[in-house]
Amino acid sequence: MATSVLSRKSGVIVGEDVRKLFKYAQEHNFAIPAINVTSSSTVIATLEAARDAKSPIIIQVSQGGAAYFCGKGVPNGDQSASIAGGIAAAHFVRSVAPTYGVPVVLHTDHCAKKLLPWLDGLLDADEEYFKQHGEPLYSSHMIDLSEEEVEWNIETTAKYLKRVAPMKQWLEMEIGITGGEEDGVNNESVDNGLLYTQPDVVYKIFKTLNAISPYFSIAAGFGNVHGVYKPGNVKLRPELLKAHQEETVKQEGGSDPKPLFLVFHGGSGSSKEEFKQAISYGIVKVNLDTDLQWAYLIGVRDYVLKKKDYLMTQVGNPDGEDKPNKKYYDPRVWVREGEKTMASRITEALADFNTAGQL
Ligand SMILES: [Zn+2]
Numbered sequence: 001m002a003t004s005v006l007s008r009k010s011g012v013i014v015g016e017d018v019r020k021l022f023k024y025a026q027e028h029n030f031a032i033p034a035i036n037v038t039s040s041s042t043v044i045a046t047l048e049a050a051r052d053a054k055s056p057i058i059i060q061v062s063q064g065g066a067a068y069f070c071g072k073g074v075p076n077g078d079q080s081a082s083i084a085g086g087i088a089a090a091h092f093v094r095s096v097a098p099t100y101g102v103p104v105v106l107h108t109d110h111c112a113k114k115l116l117p118w119l120d121g122l123l124d125a126d127e128e129y130f131k132q133h134g135e136p137l138y139s140s141h142m143i144d145l146s147e148e149e150v151e152w153n154i155e156t157t158a159k160y161l162k163r164v165a166p167m168k169q170w171l172e173m174e175i176g177i178t179g180g181e182e183d184g185v186n187n188e189s190v191d192n193g194l195l196y197t198q199p200d201v202v203y204k205i206f207k208t209l210n211a212i213s214p215y216f217s218i219a220a221g222f223g224n225v226h227g228v229y230k231p232g233n234v235k236l237r238p239e240l241l242k243a244h245q246e247e248t249v250k251q252e253g254g255s256d257p258k259p260l261f262l263v264f265h266g267g268s269g270s271s272k273e274e275f276k277q278a279i280s281y282g283i284v285k286v287n288l289d290t291d292l293q294w295a296y297l298i299g300v301r302d303y304v305l306k307k308k309d310y311l312m313t314q315v316g317n318p319d320g321e322d323k324p325n326k327k328y329y330d331p332r333v334w335v336r337e338g339e340k341t342m343a344s345r346i347t348e349a350l351a352d353f354n355t356a357g358q359l
Pocket residue numbers: 110178182226265266287
């Protein structure tokens with residue numbers, strides 16, 4: 001049981017618990033889905049699926065998702081909506097997660113160079129929370145400088161890892177490029193070579209970061225793409241992940257065959273076999289976003305189509321012209337349908353990644 005290695009078995013986990021959970025996942029050949037959330041409703045769908053499948057889970061907000069938590073109507077030029085929304089999301093997850101009885105890694109998604117003020121704002125909040133509670137508000141953040149020059153990417157990531165190391169906060173970094181389009185970053189026409197990171201580069205990152213803190217993971221491009229595209233357009237090369245582990249073992253020695261914690265971006269649309277292979281090479285986290293946006297819509301869409309005649313007026317439906325429709329248009333009824341279909345898509349991922357039943 002994964003909880004046997006954790007000091008906190010339920011709710012948001014931090015520090016050494018995060019590393020232990022990821023190591024346990026590698027040893028037991030599973031990965032943890034990272035679910036992008038944008039509202040209390042999507043958080044709940046996620047926690048419910050994790051609880052029912054007896055699985056640990058990663059909940060993450062993107063910069064856009066965090067802004068949405070604050071409200072689409074709030075100007076966000078200085079990232080203030082994304083900072084406030086990110087803080088609110090974290091407090092919400094921290095408050096409700098223990099009632100679901102599963103360990104949750106609370107994380108932020110891609111932060112490109114131009115979004116660094118967002119990460120800086122959240123780190124201020126983490127440090128403030130750390131002063132009061134002895135732990136950061138978030139378990140983990142991602143910094144994504146993969147569009148920048150490699151040296152600068154590594155150097156700047158190292159600076160951020162130095163900042164978060166005293167809080168034992170996890171940092172995920174990206175090298176190489178995840179293709180496709182997500183949250184306004186468009187890599188649809190990127191040069192093919194950049195989609196496949198080489199083992200010597202990954203080792204260099206490991207060496208630099210490991211000298212600062214053991215709490216980091218690497219999202220190395222192996223042909224993965226954000227979004228869902230026509231089959232055949234994406235050529236994944238998971239064997240590159242194996243080469244990364246082997247190169248690091250060769251350079252560092254030691255008995256651990258998987259010294260790198262690796263992350264799989266662009267999980268939507270990949271095959272079960274591709275997941276299985278990637279997980280066997282030390283992937284501990286798989287990001288899922290696009291498929292879940294679709295899944296959430298299905299429940300709402302089908303409900304509205306099915307109940308259309310009960311949703312056109314507040315009073316009056318096929319059962320009688322004086323019949324009230326409140327029980328059909330209450331958001332708790334139709335939003336709930338989206339939660340159910342999203343949760344069942346997460347349940348599928350938990351089975352695919354071998355996460356189900358690990359608690
Ligand atoms: Zn991603």
